[in-house]
Amino acid sequence: MFLMNDDQLVIFLHIQKTAGSSLITFIKKQYTREKTWFGSEDKLQALSQNETEGLSCIGGHFRYGIHEMFSKPSTYITMLRDPVDxxxxYYYYLLNRPDHGKYQRAKDLDFETFLNTFQTKTSNFQTRRITGGNPDLETAKKHLLENFSFVGLTERFEESLFLMKKEFDWTNTKYRNRNITSQRPDQRHVPDEVISLIEDNNKLDMELYRFAQDLFEKRIQSLDAKTKAELENHLKSN
Structure with missing residues (x-):
C-alpha cells in the first residue's frame, strides 16, 4: 500500500480513451481542492514552484517523466485499454465531437486514412506514454513494475476502482461517467482489414496490454478472502 501524506505525490498518467475522465472524478473526491491539479503537461510546466509544492495529486495527458519537476517522492497510476478498442x-469519439480541436481534420477521413493521419495517437501510443516517448516495450514494462503503484484496465473498470481504493486507502468510491463515446459500432462490426492494420501498428501496445493484464490478475489473486468478498460485493452493487 502506498502511504499518502503531504510529502508524497500521486501522478495520474491519463491516456486518452481509457476511461480516464471518469477516473478523474473519482480521484478528485479523495483530496481537498487545493491539493490537486489536473490539466495538460504544458500548463503544468508553466506553474511556479510555489503553485506546485503543495500538491498531493496531479493528473493529465502526461508522459512518464513529469515527476522530475518535483522534489518530493512520487508514484504513478494509469489505466490501459485493449489497443484495438x-x-x-478514439476514431468515433473525434467524429462525434464537432467542438474538438481535431474534428475538422478527422471528420471526412475513412478509418485507414485516419490511422495514417493521426499516427502518433494510433501507433503504440500507450507504450510511448509509459516510457516517456520511446516505443520501447522493455522500458515500459520496467516503469510499470518499478514506478507505478497501480495499473488499471478500462475493460475491468469497477475492479480497478476497488483495487485503487485499497492501494491508497481511499474511502469515496463515487464517480461520474464522462467522455463516453456514443454512436460507435461494436468492434465486431469494424472491418477485419482495419482491425489487422491497427494490430500491425500496435504490436508493442498489444504486448504491454497483455503484460498489464497479467499484473492485474496477479493483484486480484493476491487478495485475501475478506478482501475478495468485499470486491465481489462491490461488483454486485455497481
Missing amino acids: RIVS
Whole structure:
C-alpha cells in the first residue's frame, strides 16, 4: 500500500480513451481542492514552484517523466485499454465531437486514412506514454513494475476502482461517467482489414496490454478472502 501524506505525490498518467475522465472524478473526491491539479503537461510546466509544492495529486495527458519537476517522492497510476478498442473508440469519439480541436481534420477521413493521419495517437501510443516517448516495450514494462503503484484496465473498470481504493486507502468510491463515446459500432462490426492494420501498428501496445493484464490478475489473486468478498460485493452493487 502506498502511504499518502503531504510529502508524497500521486501522478495520474491519463491516456486518452481509457476511461480516464471518469477516473478523474473519482480521484478528485479523495483530496481537498487545493491539493490537486489536473490539466495538460504544458500548463503544468508553466506553474511556479510555489503553485506546485503543495500538491498531493496531479493528473493529465502526461508522459512518464513529469515527476522530475518535483522534489518530493512520487508514484504513478494509469489505466490501459485493449489497443484495438481504444483506437476504435478514439476514431468515433473525434467524429462525434464537432467542438474538438481535431474534428475538422478527422471528420471526412475513412478509418485507414485516419490511422495514417493521426499516427502518433494510433501507433503504440500507450507504450510511448509509459516510457516517456520511446516505443520501447522493455522500458515500459520496467516503469510499470518499478514506478507505478497501480495499473488499471478500462475493460475491468469497477475492479480497478476497488483495487485503487485499497492501494491508497481511499474511502469515496463515487464517480461520474464522462467522455463516453456514443454512436460507435461494436468492434465486431469494424472491418477485419482495419482491425489487422491497427494490430500491425500496435504490436508493442498489444504486448504491454497483455503484460498489464497479467499484473492485474496477479493483484486480484493476491487478495485475501475478506478482501475478495468485499470486491465481489462491490461488483454486485455497481
